[in-house]
Amino acid sequence: MDAMLVFDVALALALVGLAWAVLAAEDLFAAVVLFIVFGLMTALAWVRLAAPDVALAEAAIGAGVTGALLLATLRRIGGAESAETTPRPVLIGVGALAAAVTSGLGAAFLAAPAQGPGLEAAIAANLAASGVEHPVTAVLLNYRAYDTLMEVVVLFAAVVAVWSVAQAPEPATPLLGPLHAGFARVALPAAVVVGAYLLWAGATMPGGAFQGGAVLGAVAILALLARDYVPAPAHRAWARGAFLAGTAVFALVAAGVGFGPRMAFEYPPALAKPLILLIEAVVTLSIAATLAALFFGREPEPLGVEVEARK
Amino acid sequence: MSPDLIYGLAGLAVFGIGFFRALTLAAPLRRVLALKLCAVGASFLLIVAAYRQPPVTADAVPHALVITGIVVMVSAMAVALALIHRIAVLERERSDG
Amino acid sequence: MADLAGIDWAVAAVLLPLIGAMACFAVPRAAATIGLAAVAVTGAAALALGLQVAAEGALTVPLGGWGAPLGIDLRADGLSVVMLVMTAGVGLLVSLSALGERDARRRRYFWPLWLLLLTGLNGVYLSGDLFNLYVMIEVISIAAIGLTVLRGNLAALKAGLEYLFASMVGAILFLLAVGLVYLNYGRLDLSGLAGIAGAGDAVLAAVLALTLVGMALKTALFPLHYWLPAAHAGATAPASALLSALVVKASLYIVLRLFQYLVAPSEVMVTLIGALGATAMLWGGIQALRAPRLKLLVAWSTVAQVGLIFVAFARAGADGTAESWKAAALIMLAHALAKAAMFLAAGRIKDEVGHDEIARLDRSPIRPTLAQFTFALAAISLIGLPPTAGFAGKWMLMEGAIAAGYWHWVVVTLVGTLLSVAVFSRVLAGFLRFDRVRGPLGEHQGWALADAPPLVLALGALGLGLIAVQVLAFLEIGAPLGGTTGVWP
Amino acid sequence: MTGIEMLSLALMALGCLFFVAGTVGMLRFPDAVSRLHALTKADGLGLVLIAAGAALAAGSAGWALRLALICGLVALAGALGAHLIARLVRTGGGR
Known part of the structure; x- marks a missing residue:
């Protein structure tokens, strides 16, 4: 079982890394491709969590069809993007907010009964x-x-x-x-x-x-x-x-x-x-x-x- | 350490990243991506809630809920993408005169 | 239980508008006829359900016969019925005024979107299950965004996209709350959760906070209101009326239900809600004072009124929540009628005069007098003068606050009221100074048949104040927080 | 562990090795065409090996047939994808 745990940790880290990479990618096309990979990896994680139905749905709809929709839109709008950048104070403020919300959720998650009702x-x-x-x-x-x-x-x-x-x-x-x-x-x-x-x-x-x-x-x-x-x-x-x-x-x-x-x-x-x-x-x-x-x-x-x- | 703990925390981290980027990115297409990641992260919580140690089968109710959530999300994204496309077309028309 | 006639009115109230929406979409040429009929029939179902609830008390419909927590229960009590009937009444009158739409594309898509919206609204008001509420608010938000962008110009599309993003974030936060509930309690039915959840539970506090933020985004509570003015002001008049009068109420209703079933909010949370509501009232009022256009002013007034509703939640502190929700519900009701009337009247004024710039309204030779009269009537209700429903709600709010010794909410409400007097005086002054430009007599008609629906709505807001006692008594039927006799006689 | 199980495990391990090689190739090779070459060749073989291993482990003809169908579809789709990318590179649209 330990080997599977190593796999789980690696996949979990890959998911987090991919999520960051999707949103940090310079090129929108690359972001969408990374997003599709993220969707497939998510499906894999859900198979590990004994949810094969959801994994199928995520791979087919969440990654597949959504990816096709995104790529089609990307082609239609020609990759034009607004050049606005978020000012640094806002970035820090929102970052702190997101970190607070996420860690609060993490605390609630850890406190919840494992294998609960x-x-x-x-x-x-x-x-x-x-x-x-x-x-x-x-x-x-x-x-x-x-x-x-x-x-x-x-x-x-x-x-x-x-x-x-x-x-x-x-x-x-x-x-x-x-x-x-x-x-x-x-x-x-x-x-x-x-x-x-x-x-x-x-x-x-x-x-x-x-x-x-x-x-x-x-x-x-x-x-x-x-x-x-x-x-x-x-x-x-x-x-x-x-x-x-x-x-x-x-x-x-x-x-x-x-x-x-x-x-x-x-x-x-x-x-x-x-x-x-x-x-x-x-x-x-x-x-x-x-x-x-x-x-x-x-x-x-x-x-x-x-x-x-x-x- | 068990899979539900590992993936539960990873899901929350994905949610956090998506949440942060959804509020800070300006380009609409990237915000759509960020929101989808956010939703996937939230779904992890339900999948983990359904997980039972292997000989026991998992709870099917959260699985059904997440499938519903995936379909709802693709609908909302399709509407967002249609709006983004239309806005781009109208803006191009306006700048062309 | 299936009733005497063998028809389940709760199920009918959700499925009838859905069937209507499908029929409208399938036969676009007859969309208006089918749509109007579907809204009317849905209203009849809501009334029938109301009679049933009045006779038998709150009722539960276990869909599929499974019963909660495995299946989904529909639940209809006094509050649900009041919301359903309000939605049906306002919806029917707005539908009537939408018959005049001339643009082919708007006419074709308005009806299916509006009926889908009605499906979602009725679904929310009857839902007894947390996740079902999530699905229903998604039906609402997609239909509402369709209505927001129906005008099709760049400004409306941009406002719609911003609204969609806010709405998606709100939905995801609510989904997280659902996940936390399931993780801890393993069930999602509201009535079952009411028994399980302990009062001081930290998890419930997190769930409540997530829901509150999510719903505040969707209902546009300050400081999460940023998307509302552009979205509501940019839509077509009937769409604006539906968005401001009805859509905003669904998320408020969910907040109210969670307070009722899950956990009574703590004193800190109540004060925070009240403080945000108070800020919304002041900020919405100030922005409405500065708004250059009539529809934008009306949209900002919605921000202020949402604030007022949250102040009503908070008026008697955590101890008084068993009473406060009724004041909030009454203000929601009053706002729905008055705001629908006001948006429709503003649309009529814009149609007749050709623009809606407030500063130039008094310079128009054309005077849509009946629409202006309707606007004034609606303003009286929103300001809260007797005998309107707005007055009854505000009175109840202030009485509760005084009884609990919370004088600050009284002061805040009074300041907010003064602000709305100032806001609407700006407009009414423009209506009254009619001698600035005098058009040749007989050139302007002064009224049209299209003025009737908003006028009826405004008169309804007036008349509702006279039966406020009966409405309050009805609200108490089957209310989970208990119907203790309150300050209201 | 029976002989069949060991064989299936060995096949899958070998398949994984090819996948790793393909991925390393994609990361290390200098230009798009040679990356494509590394990916399509190595991953195609890797997939077939893993599918063969899985078919042995599943131990029924029905599942073997399904796995074969998957292999066939992936091979087709891989060929098409590689063709499209290569065409893009040749017409100068490659990134």
């Missing part, structure tokens, strides 16, 4: 009634399904907000070359399989709608990059439907089961598993579509042309 007993006792065998999936889609519905709503709200920030059409970017197109042709189907597998695996082992959705979202981002798919104004209705499907099915099922003696979100025992799988499948597709739309960053329509004409 939790809900694992309650989860285990009710797992049979939840309809799925994997505890994290049971929490996400049954015990705390209300939170998960609202989390999908947050994604939906983000698309509405991003679309509402009207944007001019982007300057055309050069294609990435023949190798990229060839790669996309092989990788797309493979990644679709991986995404579907993660979704399917979620009922019994680490994986699930969010991880699967993120991989499928990455597929869509890849397709956008390779110009295998070009969003057109005519596709708007479909896109809207894809964003909404997850929230709509989830909300309707949640409310639909809530009549008579049952509460909202209280699936009938016999139907629990099929209903959860249905919700997960649709939510996966919605997450994929939403993440791709967030990457694309604007509504595919001639709204930008209007903006151009107005000035």
